[in-house]
Amino acid sequence: MALVYIEQVEDMDVEEMQKTHENEIKILNAIDNLAISYDRGEATLEELEAKIEEYVKHVHEHFANEERLMQEYNFPSYDMHKTAHDMFLEELNMALKNWKNYKKVSKITDFIRRAPEWIVLHVNTVDYPTANYLAKKMKGL
Numbered sequence: 001m002a003l004v005y006i007e008q009v010e011d012m013d014v015e016e017m018q019k020t021h022e023n024e025i026k027i028l029n030a031i032d033n034l035a036i037s038y039d040r041g042e043a044t045l046e047e048l049e050a051k052i053e054e055y056v057k058h059v060h061e062h063f064a065n066e067e068r069l070m071q072e073y074n075f076p077s078y079d080m081h082k083t084a085h086d087m088f089l090e091e092l093n094m095a096l097k098n099w100k101n102y103k104k105v106s107k108i109t110d111f112i113r114r115a116p117e118w119i120v121l122h123v124n125t126v127d128y129p130t131a132n133y134l135a136k137k138m139k140g141l
């Protein structure tokens, strides 16, 4: 069983946003699987940590790209959408700090395992209408 399925999130009208969401879901599931393997002694800490670093980089790029598109096409609810991203990043940074301070990888894997709840809600209620607006603007409508 995967942590999160692509079917749980709405299809985006903007292809690059859709691809980003698909990739993020893949990384989240990979971390969940690696964390299980790590607990069983079947994966190394280095493998798990590398995937976590990949996730952190991906989230930053994901949000930055949406923010760039919103600014490019003058999305009216930019501030609301950007604030939602910033609040998530703050929580992510807190979990990363706890991971480093306590030297316990579960501090970050526990956070990442709860992340799908936020992501699914964000994609379906915030990204979806944003992509709808952007797609129209991109077509010159």
Ligand SMILES: [Fe+2]
Pocket: 017, 021, 062, 066, 123, 127
């Ligand atoms: Fe998104």
Ligand SMILES: [Fe+2]
Pocket: 063, 066, 081, 085, 122, 126, 127
């Ligand atoms: Fe977003």
